[in-house]
Amino acid sequence: MEKVVKRAKVNEEDEVHTSEKVLDQVEKDHKQKAKNLDTTKDNNEDAKEEQKKEEQKKEEQNKYKEEEKEEGPSEYLIMFQNAEGEPVGDQIMLDSRTTKRNLVSLLNTFLENEEKLPYSLYIGDETNQSEVRSSILDSVKELPNAKYNAETVIPIIYKPEAMFRVRPITRASTTLEGHTEAILATNFSPDGKNLATGSGDCTVRIWDIFTETPHHTLEGHTDWVFFVCFSPDCKRIASGGKDKKIIIWDAKKGEMINKPLSGHKDYITSLSWEPFFKNSECRYLVSSSKDQTCKIWDTITGVPLKTLKGHTDHVTKVIWGGEDLIYSASRDTTIKCWNAKKGKLARELKGHGHWVNTLALSTDYVLRTSCFDHTQKEFSSTKEMKQYALERYNKAMSKKGHERLVSGSDDYTLFLWEPYISKKPIARMTGHQQLINQVVFSPDGQFFVSASFDQSIKLWDGKSGKFMHTFRAHVGRVYQVAWSADSRLLVSGSKDTTLKVWDMKRKKLMFDLPGHADEVYAVDWSPDGEKVASGSKDKRLRIWKN
Amino acid sequence: MPQGDYIELHTKRNGRRLDHEERSRKREARSKHLIAKNAKYLRGVKAKIFAKERYKEKVEMRKMIKAHEEKDATVKDKQKTDGAIPAYLMDRDEVNRTKVLSNMIKQKRKEKAGKWQLPLEKVKPMSEAEMFKVVKTGKRKRKAYKRMINKVTFVGDNFTRKPPKFERFIRPTGLRFKKAHVTHPELKTTFCLEIIGVKKNPQSALYSTLGVITKGTLIEVNVSELGLVTQTGKIVWGKYAQVTNNPEMDGCINAVLLV
Incomplete structure (x- = not known):
């Protein structure tokens, strides 16, 4: 016991010293000239201070030598790397107790950032990684095989974090009634100013987010509305339902544009707009249906341009990617990639052993929000908007990389693909004990989560597909999950009627949000991070905020 | 031919x-x-x-x-049906589940007041003679302090018999029950659920403590199988049910869940 107490005390003291040390080391180079000038100052005081410092160092070194045998070396040779594995800066010798904060400030000087940016740091290679939370020594210890010692260079991989912070939601701000049947879909507009919901009462409703009141009731469907989706320019809403029709609505006026798009022979399961940076008119739309086909629609003329035939069962999900590919998942266990221009099959991804339920793309968030982000820029023309959207997309795609696709299935597994390059999966992820209902990539594309009927949510690494954490607390099936815009928080809706907010950093449950009287079918976090909307079987829409 | x-x-x-x-x-x-x-x-x-x-x-x-x-007729779109479910639950052969039961606070208040809207409001009173049979004991069969219960009983798992001399009430093992067929009135389905305890026997407080189950008795059953959830997202496991048949005559317990 005594030993432990002593050690803790020592660590407390050391943190202060070491932080000074590191900063000294860095700043010494930059400020040598300045220091030379300083020597003209009182020599006596300096000499005294130096003496004191030396004494302290000696004491510390003695302490380290004692502890080295048990705790590992006192100094490590480290090198920073970016996510692609390219080294940044030189190798440097650092104290093993160097804290994360100091490492980040060191990294910022290496990268020559004018403003200090937040980063998360990882030690190790792709198979074995540990996040640096407190100090280097702690995270080296976390690694299973003691690979690193004082002799080897430790690579520290850094990943940028979002510049802004989304405040976690803590309370229900309103309960909105109006729908007369269960709410099946919710969708925030890309700029976070509008909210649309689709329900079993055959209507789509648009809600005013700021006053939290109903805005428009859109009638036109003759059966349940399964899917609502804002166009990337926020001007239109597409909705599809059990009545086999897709209707395009004007989001502002709340009116139907043209006639319903009809052509599918069975109910519509999902919709996806063409990426904004490809076509700023938001003219084309792809839909998937139970009739085993996907159709590309021209929403202005109301004509199906192409029919993507090839699946032999119910198509469950379709995504229009940024690389001119359309991805579709089906219950025939395959995922197909179609050339968006020609409408022809480009690739078939096989691997699942049962229905494929869901798909997610690493660039999903950027494609959805197009040119709207936390900076809330104002644009003078659509050309400018398009340009900015393209900029954001390119930024989201890593330098060498392509879009990554993750699929979840009824065979309880997930697959990670890079469809642009190969039809072989990067990784197969097992661990769930029930079917996987939804997968979602984090907005920065570094992680993804899977929501399963086994009442758990699992977090995976977005690059390698490595398992990271399981979140358990729900007592019912988890139906839907949504990320906050800064990738630090997650909200999940479940059959057990609650919403839960999870902290991705500490890997913990943050808030438990009861309130719905029945199963929560739909959850969405607004892209500006302010609010969360949840739709339930109890016919009510709830808006949650900080 | x-x-x-x-x-x-x-x-x-x-x-x-x-x-x-x-x-x-x-x-x-x-x-x-x-x-x-x-x-x-x-x-x-x-x-x-x-x-x-x-x-x-x-x-x-x-x-x-x-x-x-x-x-000849052109096919019109079918009218929409009730019980909407999202696309991801379509064709999944879901078990129909009713709404979450009334919330915990209400339930507790009800429990305190002891007022329940019961399916069976009144029961036929039973005489002591019908309920108990006198068992004569002693070498000369002179003593008549022992009673045998003629009705179905529920005896908890942790019950240990008293020494025979002090055992006033005998609950025959043949009439002991552990499970009941409980009907959910909204789902209109019946489940075979474990009995947790006897909450109240309307005949008398003594019967409640003895665990006697007659027609109209309130029993507590284990409903964790049904997957009911409270408003705060906790699993409900104990719920009350009222017995609707005469178990001693039928050889089984039928009950209705109180929602």
Whole structure:
């Protein structure tokens, strides 16, 4: 016991010293000239201070030598790397107790950032990684095989974090009634100013987010509305339902544009707009249906341009990617990639052993929000908007990389693909004990989560597909999950009627949000991070905020 | 060889009369008149047989007409149905589950007040003689302090018998029950659930403590199988149910869940 107490005390003291040390080391180079000038100052005081410092160092070194045998070396040779594995800066010798904060400030000087940016740091290679939370020594210890010692260079991989912070939601701000049947879909507009919901009462409703009141009731469907989706320019809403029709609505006026798009022979399961940076008119739309086909629609003329035939069962999900590919998942266990221009099959991804339920793309968030982000820029023309959207997309795609696709299935597994390059999966992820209902990539594309009927949510690494954490607390099936815009928080809706907010950093449950009287079918976090909307079987829409 | 083939043979050899088509068309056309005449004038058993045959023909006819109508009509969209579910739950053979039961606070308040809306509000009072049988003990069978319970009982898992001398009430093992068939009134389905305890026997407080189950008794059952959840997202596991049959006569316990 005594030993432990002593050690803790020592660590407390050391943190202060070491932080000074590191900063000294860095700043010494930059400020040598300045220091030379300083020597003209009182020599006596300096000499005294130096003496004191030396004494302290000696004491510390003695302490380290004692502890080295048990705790590992006192100094490590480290090198920073970016996510692609390219080294940044030189190798440097650092104290093993160097804290994360100091490492980040060191990294910022290496990268020559004018403003200090937040980063998360990882030690190790792709198979074995540990996040640096407190100090280097702690995270080296976390690694299973003691690979690193004082002799080897430790690579520290850094990943940028979002510049802004989304405040976690803590309370229900309103309960909105109006729908007369269960709410099946919710969708925030890309700029976070509008909210649309689709329900079993055959209507789509648009809600005013700021006053939290109903805005428009859109009638036109003759059966349940399964899917609502804002166009990337926020001007239109597409909705599809059990009545086999897709209707395009004007989001502002709340009116139907043209006639319903009809052509599918069975109910519509999902919709996806063409990426904004490809076509700023938001003219084309792809839909998937139970009739085993996907159709590309021209929403202005109301004509199906192409029919993507090839699946032999119910198509469950379709995504229009940024690389001119359309991805579709089906219950025939395959995922197909179609050339968006020609409408022809480009690739078939096989691997699942049962229905494929869901798909997610690493660039999903950027494609959805197009040119709207936390900076809330104002644009003078659509050309400018398009340009900015393209900029954001390119930024989201890593330098060498392509879009990554993750699929979840009824065979309880997930697959990670890079469809642009190969039809072989990067990784197969097992661990769930029930079917996987939804997968979602984090907005920065570094992680993804899977929501399963086994009442758990699992977090995976977005690059390698490595398992990271399981979140358990729900007592019912988890139906839907949504990320906050800064990738630090997650909200999940479940059959057990609650919403839960999870902290991705500490890997913990943050808030438990009861309130719905029945199963929560739909959850969405607004892209500006302010609010969360949840739709339930109890016919009510709830808006949650900080 | 059958003897009736001569007509066919004749037509095969010599062909039909030249006006055969016309005659048969006319006969067919007149047949309605014959049917009408028969329907009007036949009496007795012949009329009965005729009517029965005619009824069958008409059913056939109606079916045919309906089929034709359906074929011709343009298919209208079916009206929407209740119980909407999201696309990801379609075709999944979901078990229908009712709404979450009333919330915890309400339930607790009810429990305190001891007021429940019960399916069976009144029960027939039982005499002591019906309930208990006197067991005579002692060497001369003079003592008569022991009682045997004639009704079904629930005895908890952790029950240990007292020494025979101090055991006033005997609960026969043959009449002990552990499970009940509980009907969920909204789901209209029945589950075989474990009994947790006897909450109240309307006959008397003594019977409640003894765990006697008669018609109208409130029992607590384990509903964790049903997957019911409270408003705060916790699993409900104990719920009350009222017994609706006479278990001692039927050999099983039927109960209705109190929602």
